[in-house]
Amino acid sequence: MILKWPGGKKWLLKKVDDLIPDKINNYIEPFIGGGSFFFALAAHQTSLSASISQGTICDTNNKLIKFYRCLKKSPKKLFEESMALINQHSEEYYYEIRDEFNQDLAPHKFIYLNRTCFNGVYRENNSGAFNVPVGRRKQIAFPTKEYFLECSKSLKNFNLECCDFSEALSKAKKGDFIYLDPPYVDRTYESKTYKTFRKYNAKEFSIKDLERMVEVCNQLKGKCSILISNFSVDLVKDYFKKKDGWHFRETEKTTFISGKAKGRTKVKEAIIYNKI
Template sequence: MVIQMLPETSPRPFLKWAGGKSRLIQQYIPYFPKFYQTYYEPFLGGGAVFFYLQPTTAILTDINAELITTYLCVRDHVEDLISLLQEHKAKHNREYYYSVRSHRCENELEQAARLIYLNKTCYNGLYRVNSQGRFNVPLGNYKNPTICQEKLLIAASKALSSCEIKKADFTYLLASATDSDDFVFCDPPYHPISSTSYFTGYNGNSFGETDQIRLRDVCAELASRGVKVMVCNSDCEFIRNIYAEIGFKIYAIAASRSINSNIQKRGIINELLITSY
């Protein structure tokens, strides 16, 4: 397929997501491959790159089961989902937020509506769970949160309509992506650039050096098949070294860091964009 600039009315992420790539896509455009048939995104998150590219054929996965359930409901039951979100919007206040946060949902549609509601009203749009797997982000300070964005959800549903969406570890790529017709975009949990910057609350597990090397090895195997691979990560010696070892190209991208408890530590930093081609 050919990469084209899309109009402002094109689908966009329906979730706020830490590390989301919406603000970086303009810098990524020169590095996207010109031609491919099937798009893979194994760390789906907010899906900004998918929604920008709108590939004809896509396989979207993430290890976060609740996130995948939400994407499936947006794809398959968007009208029912909108109805539940309208109920959340009508009832929203501080007490209601914490009631929903502690509530166990009875079905997948309720679970999806709950995730979107909490995502739009919690602090900084974070997704974090405790050791028991319970969402534990406090209420954010919003006067009028956009809980139910009907047009955005409908546009997202249409964009996802032909996609395969499933819960899976990134190693599934080894059984799926096989040749130069495939493009894999990997946006894994970033390697920490300091001893205090680990974030382990995404699915109850950390993504440490061993996982980063496992991902690097998967990317190396895919590249040996001719698969086009693009990886984002933090700009640090460890990440630079493990991808330089396999001959991948490494580019520095200026990114804005907006999630930090210390406002003084928010600002522009370099991240890495790494490609096999």
């Protein structure tokens, strides 16, 4: 994977091989995040003949989209500039680069921080500044130049947009394949009303945002193949009912966001999809 990111979905591909259309017009992913599902699918890491070659990927995180645009246009330069930072890495240097990044948003600083911060977490304060502390790993795992070039090739015919998911989905047409991996419901919320969501950016994804997403998906389910992931909780099940044309599959996965092994637990995830 090019970026370490909370909730990466490369593992999901093997679970949904049978749900990916054999023929895809455009691929649309409005919550791209670390892009692990997209890059795996683009690299044909599936047992089916399905492939994606064009479409739109989006996120509301402008720093993330700026990074992907740079990766698409100048992968070799991005790799070299990133490695120059990696080779100078230290705790003091990390915080120096973090301060600089929050001013200039440079893509090579973005991936340097992503690969050297605590547990690969991306988090912003209420002012939108990246505020994750330095990681403690002695060895820094970093993608090869060849992988940078491979990812750049995968992005070649894709529009990269910083926008709300509704704007991305407004362009969906018949035969498109849509994958939605929105911020997850906070399954630990004690009142069980699920009014809070996992928050990593300054702007929180709310229950109203989820309701907007459900509404748009219901409008598109007759012409597009749609795949959605979230926690397997009652709220999610209530929004995507079988009588409305939605199908539900449950799988179990170990969470890796916690920095300690005892904090990494198995959780049930929902795979929601339609059939057209």
